[in-house]
Amino acid sequence: MNQTLQIQQHHRSIRSFSNEPVSDEMLAQIIAAAHQAPTSMNAQEISLIVVRDAEHRTKIAELAGRQAHVAQTPVFIVIVIDFNKTDIGMRKAGNTQIIHESMEGFGVGAVDAGIVLGTLITAAESLGLGITPIGGVRHDPQGMVELLDLPPLTFAMVGLCIGHIAHDAPVKPRMDIKTFRHDERYDASGYSAAIDAYDKTIMQHWQNVGRSDGTPWSTSLAPFQSVYYPAVRPVAAMQGLLNDK
Ligand SMILES: Cc1cc2nc3c(=O)[nH]c(=O)nc-3n(C[C@H](O)[C@H](O)[C@H](O)COP(=O)(O)O)c2cc1C
Numbered sequence: 001m002n003q004t005l006q007i008q009q010h011h012r013s014i015r016s017f018s019n020e021p022v023s024d025e026m027l028a029q030i031i032a033a034a035h036q037a038p039t040s041m042n043a044q045e046i047s048l049i050v051v052r053d054a055e056h057r058t059k060i061a062e063l064a065g066r067q068a069h070v071a072q073t074p075v076f077i078v079i080v081i082d083f084n085k086t087d088i089g090m091r092k093a094g095n096t097q098i099i100h101e102s103m104e105g106f107g108v109g110a111v112d113a114g115i116v117l118g119t120l121i122t123a124a125e126s127l128g129l130g131i132t133p134i135g136g137v138r139h140d141p142q143g144m145v146e147l148l149d150l151p152p153l154t155f156a157m158v159g160l161c162i163g164h165i166a167h168d169a170p171v172k173p174r175m176d177i178k179t180f181r182h183d184e185r186y187d188a189s190g191y192s193a194a195i196d197a198y199d200k201t202i203m204q205h206w207q208n209v210g211r212s213d214g215t216p217w218s219t220s221l222a223p224f225q226s227v228y229y230p231a232v233r234p235v236a237a238m239q240g241l242l243n244d245k
Pocket residue numbers: 011012013014015067132133134135136137158171172
């Protein structure tokens with residue numbers, strides 16, 4: 001197995017970072033890797049906001065639902081869907097942008113943001129750094145708009161903590177790979193049995209790592225009973241990402 005595959009198959013989120021700063025050179029390399037990531041139609045409608053200032057990070061930690069690791073991490077990167085950039089390009093060519101008002105547009109932005117997120121993760125982990133993605137930036141999206149001066153047609157989709165690891169975390173087991181890889185056609189026939197088995201596996205994992213608050217996977221999905229970040233739709237709409245087409 002090559003080194004990249006080893007790193008990817010050893011991924012675990014880190015929520016405890018040391019005070020050691022991430023060097024400018026490391027950060028530039030990580031961002032250069034994500035800069036070359038593919039985007040739909042080469043739209044390049046993703047922008048990164050690099051937040052290193054401690055006070056700034058503390059504010060984001062609060063907005064993200066008081067996530068201590070966001071305040072502790074030396075580098076926090078906000079991944080922004082940026083249809084403002086494409087709008088400027090389209091206006092130059094005398095065209096009018098509509099895509100940002102559609103479900104397709106939100107999907108395109110979310111996919112491309114995810115590719116950038118994954119690329120940043122592999123790059124940072126390849127340098128021995130720890131990471132945690134932070135969907136919590138959507139907890140108070142209006143707060144993020146104000147804090148980061150986000151103009152219309154932009155939306156903070158996800159964030160990423162990057163730092164040197166203080167306390168390492170164990171690799172979290174996944175559900176049977178047969179529930180992930182489907183050959184030729186979708187097949188959910190093994191899901192129930194695999195979920196039963198995984199509920200047991202994850203409970204054993206929580207016990208192994210001393211987490212008495214751990215729950216079975218099926219129970220941990222309880223937040224899916226509601227829209228857990230309900231401000232996304234109205235704030236995205238206020239930013240012009242109407243999602244009505
Ligand atoms: C898009 C995305 C958003 C996430 N948001 C958060 C978050 O706000 N806070 C957090 O502590 N972890 C967050 N996570 C980390 C997940 O909880 C973690 O990836 C998952 O439990 C699997 O654990 P592992 O990464 O250690 O394998 C997020 C992960 C992803 C991919």
